[in-house]
Every structure is written in C-alpha cells, then in structure tokens.
Amino acid sequence: MKQLFLMAAAMVAGMQMHAQENVTPYIELQQMPRLVKIMPAPPAFDSPEFANDVVRFGWGKQQRQNPERVALAIADAEWDNHAKLFLQWKDAFGLEISETGTPEIWKLMEKGLATTDPMRKEPKSYYQRQRPFERFDDAMPSHEEADLRGEGSYPSGHSLRGWTISLLLAQIAPARAEEIFSRGWDYCNSRVIVGAHWQSDVDASRTAASIGFCALQGSRDFREQMQLAQWEYSVKTGKADADAEKQYAKHVKRTKDALAKAAKRARQKSR
Secondary structure: OHHHHHHHHHHHHHHHOOOOOOOOOOOOHHHOOOHHHOOOOOOOOOOHHHHHHHHHHHHHHHHOOOHHHHHHHHHHOOOOOHHHHHHOOHHHHOOOOOOOOOHHHHHHHHHHHHHHHHHHHHHHHHHOOOOHHHHOOOOOOOOOHHHHOOOOOOOOHHHHHHHHHHHHHHHHOHHHHHHHHHHHHHHHHHHHHOOOOOHHHHHHHHHHHHHHHHHHOOOHHHHHHHHHHHHHHHHHOOOOOHHHHHHHHHHHHHHHHHHHHHHHHHHHHHO
C-alpha cells in the first residue's frame, strides 16, 4: 500500500514539473522589511571591524590550500541552478530535494527564496561596498569575477540565500537542525574563501536571512506550504505517523485530480 502511495506521489510530481515557470514570492518585496533601515552600514576601511575583515580574508586565502575545501567553496558559488544548490544540503537534510522527487519541499524553497533573495538588492546598491577580490586585485578560484565586479559586496547574496535555506530546512526537519546549520555556516564561509565577500558581509547576511525568515512566518500561504513540506519530508524519510501520511495522501490525490481536470479543459478548449 505504501509503495502505491509513493508511486502516486511521484506521478503527481512529474505532472507538476513544468507547471510553475515563473516563481511568485509569498510576500512582495515592497512589503518586506528594508535592510537599509535595520542593519548598520558596513565597516569603514579604517575601522577595527575592517581590520578583522582583512584578517579573515587572509584566513580564506589559507583555506584555498586545502583542495577539498576550495572545491566545496567553488560548488557553493552556484547561483542559477537550484537543483545543484539544494543538493549541497542533501547529507545534512537527510533527503535529496528535487522538483520531481519532493515537489512540496521544492515549491516551499523556490517561493521562499523568491521572497527573501531580493532583499539584498537595495543595500548592495546603496552602499556599493568594494569586494575583497577587487580591493586586493586577487584572482577568484570560483571564476565569478566578471559577474561580480562592480556589484556591491554588502550584504552577501549567497550567504543570505544559504542561511535562509538552512532556516527553512531546519523548520521542516527540526531533528536535523545541527547538521543543517553546520552546513549553512560552511556555505556562508565559502564566500570568504573565494574572496567574493568580507566576513562582515557574511555576518550581516545571516541577520538579513533571519529577518526575511521571520517575515515569511506571517504569510498564510507559506505556513500552509510548510505543513505540506513537513508531511512530505516525514513520508519520504519513512518517519510519518498515520495522520501525516493520511493528510499527505489526500493532498496528492487532490493535486492529481486538479491536474487531470485542467488537462481535460485544455483538450476541450483546443478542439
């Protein structure tokens, strides 16, 4: 019976694969908290805080001598491909996230990031902080120089995204929180290692992600989708209780029926 249930869920996921080309946020950007009104300005170049940034830049350069760590930092630089991005948390989360295999978790993550990612744009433009690789004329191992040159460094967009991912996944699977946040911490530090960001950029982004995450909790659509994602996680990892499995099965059936009706209407309309 459980096998049939999982097969049905996979079939529904396949039908959903290309249903949502344009991801809409849970909350529009103009309704989100403005980071320039909340967080302090980045450290001045003659401040003690910036001295720490320089020390951490040196730490990042040292980390590049470790082939495994620099390879991870380069992989962490992925931006456009969400499948590759989410794969970075597979071991920590205990489950691979994909559009077809975990459609409800995928939807939550896509819409969640569509909500929080844009928060970085205003402070980046406002402060126009010079990036480490530019200030020190340093070659980046992640080969992002062309895309990042001239773009504001504060806060770190990758780090905001990585910490948001960690917050969302820890809400889905609280029992895996230690592993998830440990991976998120390393992900953020990868931006220092490749020279894309100062440590203070990364630190500010963890705060920014927490602000965005709190805002998400006020969205009813987000809360409902989080429930679906939690049910899906429990089912996929074999930890679902009877109620969670029943509720998720009902949702899968409703989704399948809705897609079938939509397909039927489309066929009738095309005749």
